[in-house]
Amino acid sequence: MSALEVVGTSKIFNQGSLKQVDALVDVNLTVSPGEFVSLIGPSGCGKSTLLRLIANLLEPTSGSVSVNKKTAAQARLDQDYGMAFQQAGLFDWRTVSKNIELPLELKGWDKAKREARAKEMLELVKLPEFADLYPWQLSGGMQQRIAIARALAAHPPLLLMDEPFGALDEMTREYMQGELLRICGETSTTVVFVTHSIPEAVYLSNRVVVMSPRPGRITSVIDVNLGSKRNEDTRAADGFFRSITAVREALRGTHADHAAANAVRGVEDR
């Protein structure tokens, strides 16, 4: 039983033209229900592309993607996943509550049921008193929590996140990571999470998938054994640092072929 299965999947943009980009080549990935998997790698490694293939916002050039044992297209039609982006992407003309209700509106839920669910989701993200405010009246971190509430409003089994905390400051970011783990734990949601940050990937994930560019592919998968109960102490644990080192070394490996170029440009290769 798997929540998500990507088999032999490739994505090539502008195939056959001079501008051909091999965004992803022969990617295989299986995610179990309730698992938290991060995709990490340098820019251009295809992690966002992979996320969009899973979301069926892009069609693979070859291979197959299945979510909940359905095709990705069917899973999208059934709203089997929720999605959150780096920009919270809330609608300025809708109240916080109406933003959360949007996916439910599109599912054809009636008003009472939508409002009840929005209330429940606001409790979940601990912002119940903000229901009638507008998004621009909230801080960036609050907006992102509303975006997560919206993504989970229909209770999808899978949550897809594309650098959702990338625009937040470090404090807010760590707080949001803790909140995300709590929310996903309470709702037993499977998560695929794209990030640039090694500590973020390690803190959140059961597995970290390391990717490399040109062509985009998975180079290694690192298990993170920090248990299911994680808190602020986890960030000081030996296991945390060991996993960070493991991910960093895996990323170095993917960078080896670009190391010379990076040295010339003086790019910090963390």
Next chain:
Amino acid sequence: MSGVNVTSTSARNFRRARQVGPAIVFGVAFLALWEFAVRGFDLKPYFLAAPSKIGEQFIKSYSRIWEASMVSGGNALVGLVVGTFLGIAMSFILSRYRFLGELVTPLAIALNAIPIFVLVAILNNMYSITSEIPRRVMVTLVVYFIILVNVAKGLTQVRSTHVELMRSYAASEFAILRKVRVPNAVPYLFTALKVAAPASVITAFVSEYFGGLQNGLGSRITSNIANSKNAAAWAYVLGACLLGLAFYTVSIILEGIARKGEAK
């Protein structure tokens, strides 16, 4: 939210007075300076009429100014309403069928590149001399392009995150139009209306200079100047200012109502 609206009514009135106060003082000072300049330098009425004389004329021929305002204002209003609806309709069609946009855009640019008023001379030829239609068509054309360009922008320039999000919900194109594109275009529409409303009045006046019926504000200004009735001409100019202001004010009030509806 409580806590935001703590200012008392008197404090708000005081703040408003501070906002409009300087503008009123400046306006009065300007009129006074004008009046003194005309009297002090003994400027002849055919050169520059004094504000007091203009005011006198305005009160004296108030009913005729009102009639002329109704004619020009009516033409502007008809053109504004028709042009707005046509502009909105066309922007929906253009945002749905992008290739049409590529066909129409060069034409729109070409039409905007010529001083568009001159078309009214051609329109006058097409209709009888007693017809209001040429001027109304002229206003419609001017308003149409202002609305079309802005609303089309509002419908198409939506945030990519919003569109991706809607597609992740398996939303239809129609649902994306209704829930993303249209709400996104609403502020663009009102921005366009704030430009189009005064423009419709200006177009209605200027169109009167190209012949046709001589019953509007624009033609009255010219005929009074031709008869050396300078102060009367100025009184009609004042009427024209007030008419333009009225149109602008209505467009702002409409925007306020739309904002309130949104905040409900």
